[in-house]
Amino acid sequence: MEMDSGERFIVPPVNVRETADQIIVEAEMPGIDKNRLEIMLKEKDLFILGRRAKEEPSMGDPVWQEIPHYDFRRVFALGDHVNRSSIHASFDNGVLTLRIAKAEEAKPKKIEVAFA
Amino acid sequence: MQLIRRNRNTTPDLGGLERLQRELSDFFDWTTSAYPTPFRTFGLLEGAWSPALDLYEDKDSLRVVVELPGLKKDEFEATVHGDTLVIQGERKSESEQKKENFYRVERIYGQFHRAVTLPTPVDASKVKASYKDGVLEVILPKKEETKPKQIPVTIQSE
Structure with missing residues (x-):
């Protein structure tokens, strides 16, 4: 987990969007087994890691290769407006989805207007 | 040979200059940031989603x-046309939904759209494909006659 370990990683492309009460992060990590995902909070940083199997099954001799066979890693800095204790993760068809709840004070408040 | 064929499909929301500016800025962020983002050309040069592809061969x-x-x-779908495997499809934009x-x-x-010229003839009727964890794998058995065969050699002595 050191930043400068010299290990090579793929930085997965992400979409980040916001709803009224959540921040939703989607990260593409194709070819990763669900059991080899690691999601960690370290102070303000949220780490997502996808480890490839130690020994990938033999596919034969490579004729043409474009897929980099490294682990996936990405780090996000979380602001104070999120609730760090409420992060929900799911993994579907190679896409990791994190739902991070906003802190109460960051949620939009509906203001009741009293009509005279 | 049409091993790599890419289609045109530009990111809809940015003009060329803005995109260039963003790419340059992304590049500097990318080289200096503790939070690296993927470095890729967002359609500036090629303008296509061209999924990464590997091809392997065994006997x-x-x-x-x-x-x-x-x-x-x-x-998405995968089809075999003679000596070419075509994989094509469309990912719908969620931002529209x-x-x-x-x-x-x-x-x-x-x-x-990816098209791969296959290095050896395959038996199109026995092709199998599976999709797991976001990865499509297509197995194309070679035609019998192209498999390596051991040819017994008899040496005739005169």
Whole structure:
């Protein structure tokens, strides 16, 4: 987990969007087994890691290769407006989805207007 | 030879100059940031989603592996046309479906098309494909006559 370990990683492309009460992060990590995902909070940083199997099954001799066979890693800095204790993760068809709840004070408040 | 064929599909929301500026800025962020983002050319040069593809060969079959994360079964198809394997489909943009605020859109949407010229003839009727964890794997058994055969050699003495 050191930043400068010299290990090579793929930085997965992400979409980040916001709803009224959540921040939703989607990260593409194709070819990763669900059991080899690691999601960690370290102070303000949220780490997502996808480890490839130690020994990938033999596919034969490579004729043409474009897929980099490294682990996936990405780090996000979380602001104070999120609730760090409420992060929900799911993994579907190679896409990791994190739902991070906003802190109460960051949620939009509906203001009741009293009509005279 | 049409091993790599890419289609045109530009990111819809940015003009060329803005895109260039963003790419340069992304590049400097990328080289200096503690939070690296993927470095890729967002359609400036090629303008296409071209999924990464591997091709392997062993004595019985060819195997094509394509990264297609987050697709549904009906969003892509694989077909064999003679000596060419074609993988194509479309990932629909979620931003059109959900009216939510996006901070980052790095995932690529739209159509893709890959065509691979197969190095040896395959038996199209026995091709098998599976999709797991966002990866499509197509196994194409070689035609019988192209498999290596041991030919017994008899030496005739005169």
